[in-house]
Amino acid sequence: MGKLRLRKYAQLYLMAIPTIAYFLVFSIYPIIQGVHTSTQKPRLLGGGDYVGLANYREVLKDRTFWQALTNTLVLSGGMIALGVIVPFVVAIALHEVPFASLRKLTQTVIYTPHLFSWVVVGGIWIQVLSPDRGLVNELLKLFGARPIHFLADTSWIRPTLILLNSWKGTGYNAVIYYAALSSLDPQIYEAATVDGASRWQKITKLTVPLLLPTVGVVFMLSAVGALRIFDQVFILRNAATTRTINVLMTYVYDLGMVQFRLGHATAASFLVALVGLFTVGFLRRAMRVDQTDLA
Amino acid sequence: MRTKLTIADWILCCVMVILILVTVVPLLNALALSFSSNLAAVQPGIHLWPKEFSTIGYQTAWRKLQFWRPFMNSVYVTAIGSFLHMTVCSMAAYCLLHREFPLRKPIIWLMLLTMTVPGEAIMVPLYIVNRQLGLLNTYTSLIVAGMASGFTVLLLFNYFRSVPLSLLEAARLDGAGDFTIFARVFLPVSKPGLAAVGLFQIVGRWNQFREPLLYITNKAKTTIQIALREVSMLSDATSGTDVVLANTRMAAVVIGVSVLIVVFPFIQKHFVQGIVLGATKE
Numbered sequence: 001m002g003k004l005r006l007r008k009y010a011q012l013y014l015m016a017i018p019t020i021a022y023f024l025v026f027s028i029y030p031i032i033q034g035v036h037t038s039t040q041k042p043r044l045l046g047g048g049d050y051v052g053l054a055n056y057r058e059v060l061k062d063r064t065f066w067q068a069l070t071n072t073l074v075l076s077g078g079m080i081a082l083g084v085i086v087p088f089v090v091a092i093a094l095h096e097v098p099f100a101s102l103r104k105l106t107q108t109v110i111y112t113p114h115l116f117s118w119v120v121v122g123g124i125w126i127q128v129l130s131p132d133r134g135l136v137n138e139l140l141k142l143f144g145a146r147p148i149h150f151l152a153d154t155s156w157i158r159p160t161l162i163l164l165n166s167w168k169g170t171g172y173n174a175v176i177y178y179a180a181l182s183s184l185d186p187q188i189y190e191a192a193t194v195d196g197a198s199r200w201q202k203i204t205k206l207t208v209p210l211l212l213p214t215v216g217v218v219f220m221l222s223a224v225g226a227l228r229i230f231d232q233v234f235i236l237r238n239a240a241t242t243r244t245i246n247v248l249m250t251y252v253y254d255l256g257m258v259q260f261r262l263g264h265a266t267a268a269s270f271l272v273a274l275v276g277l278f279t280v281g282f283l284r285r286a287m288r289v290d291q292t293d294l295a
Numbered sequence: 296m297r298t299k300l301t302i303a304d305w306i307l308c309c310v311m312v313i314l315i316l317v318t319v320v321p322l323l324n325a326l327a328l329s330f331s332s333n334l335a336a337v338q339p340g341i342h343l344w345p346k347e348f349s350t351i352g353y354q355t356a357w358r359k360l361q362f363w364r365p366f367m368n369s370v371y372v373t374a375i376g377s378f379l380h381m382t383v384c385s386m387a388a389y390c391l392l393h394r395e396f397p398l399r400k401p402i403i404w405l406m407l408l409t410m411t412v413p414g415e416a417i418m419v420p421l422y423i424v425n426r427q428l429g430l431l432n433t434y435t436s437l438i439v440a441g442m443a444s445g446f447t448v449l450l451l452f453n454y455f456r457s458v459p460l461s462l463l464e465a466a467r468l469d470g471a472g473d474f475t476i477f478a479r480v481f482l483p484v485s486k487p488g489l490a491a492v493g494l495f496q497i498v499g500r501w502n503q504f505r506e507p508l509l510y511i512t513n514k515a516k517t518t519i520q521i522a523l524r525e526v527s528m529l530s531d532a533t534s535g536t537d538v539v540l541a542n543t544r545m546a547a548v549v550i551g552v553s554v555l556i557v558v559f560p561f562i563q564k565h566f567v568q569g570i571v572l573g574a575t576k577e
Contacts, residue, residue, distance in 0.1 A: 012396050019387035023443060026440070093310050123325075123545075128324055135324050138340060228413060256422070257419075266420055273415065
């Protein structure tokens with residue numbers, strides 16, 4: 001009793017309980033529950049039998065799993081590349097624009113889609129890209145081109161998804177870059193001007209090097225999100241494209257919620273998480289090494 | 296200081312205009328269609344302005360497709376969930392100020408652990424846990440999801456830290472309890488932080504998709520994003536007997552962002568905090 005200081009901290013205990021209870025019930029317990037489920041023979045009702053790592057082995061033998069992994073790597077590779085590079089250029093352009101009002105307006109406008117859910121973005125773009133009276137295909141028709149089934153054609157669906165991701169996320173990442181730029185001391189630029197540096201020199205010699213550390217941050221954020229792609233694929237996939245864009249998380253969803261193979265689904269999601277933690281750890285390590293090399 | 300605009304300046308302005316157009320044109324297309332009549336909505340051509348202004352799309356979505364129901368459900372879940380999140384996290388942040396408090400370390404450990412483990416890893420187990428607790432098909436499952444978050448606790452803790460500890464001790468000596476100190480001293484100090492957390496909670500919970508997808512099967516209790524997804528999947532051709540036209544679908548999309556439009560003007564001030572908070576939900 002004395003050690004816990006119940007009297008002195010009575011009110012604090014009350015204030016701490018909701019958070020602790022939430023984390024225990026909705027984070028820790030599910031992990032334990034997941035370990036249990038993933039080592040159980042899949043059965044719809046009641047407890048199954050302990051089968052060790054058999055579920056994990058079966059997932060690793062499943063060709064759909066490897067297909068989903070490949071798709072995840074391809075899609076996330078494209079999304080990370082565009083997510084790092086395009087906002088980088090946009091942020092520099094924002095920094096250079098001569099009118100503050102135009103800069104503010106652009107920043108606000110391109111940030112907006114980040115706030116929309118993928119359902120909304122999907123809803124808008126299914127319409128815009130529709131082969132039947134959609135905006136893009138109506139434009140193509142003006143130029144005499146034939147309509148493209150962007151969301152149903154297996155050769156178009158991947159680039160389309162990657163570009164949509166960029167449409168939604170560019171503004172957000174640009175704000176991250178721009179925040180780094182606007183925290184810079186304007187005196188550096190003034191000094192460069194006094195020294196007779198051209199605008200291009202200021203960009204390449206000052207802005208770009210000053211932005212490079214932020215590239216790491218944006219890259220990390222994008223890479224962490226990459227393995228978790230779910231909503232956009234779930235919303236935009238259809239019978240024709242499922243095999244081309246099915247990702248790890250939709251694979252887990254299908255196993256668990258459609259086929260109700262909860263043991264396999266949990267095993268698969270743990271494998272995904274493991275790969276994720278590994279990747280993040282590796283990237284952190286690699287980037288730290290890079291930074292010390294530069295110093 | 297700049298006296299004359301160079302060619303580079305003009306190119307930059309053009310780039311800005313292009314960026315704005317690429318973002319705005321698809322949105323304008325949706326908005327124009329949503330306010331078009333049934334006839335205008337099915338006509339070919341480029342829709343950037345309603346051709347025959349009509350609210351028939353909204354009427355169909357709201358009444359016939361019963362969007363009022365998921366809309367109200369989402370308003371309810373968003374309001375309660377955001378308020379609960381702010382309350383729970385700010386209380387936890389206050390607890391972290393007390394170095395002698397025995398639960399301080401456990402809270403920090405739990406925060407760090409939950410910030411490392413990706414939420415996706417426990418998607419299926421969380422479904423099982425909700426089933427075990429009898430929370431499937433309840434609003435509670437949606438409200439409780441994400442009730443506490445390490446990121447929010449840390450953000451608020453940083454605001455709380457700006458209060459000198461001597462103030463806390465003085466209030467204690469005056470006989471004020473922790474609840475009083477928390478509510479009278481610390482909450483007012485962290486208003487900007489609370490505002491940012493609240494705004495991004497509203498956005499996140501209004502956009503909540505995976506949780507209702509997993510936990511809610513009862514149509515009467517479904518939320519706006521799920522209802523919108525069902526309508527978006529239909530196209531003029533495939534919807535069979537019940538034709539849902541483009542104006543109705545786009546009206547549904549606009550209803551799907553309506554609450555965000557209300558919140559948006561306030562969000563601009565919090566772009567940068569949004570980066571921290573936004574990082575957690577992606």
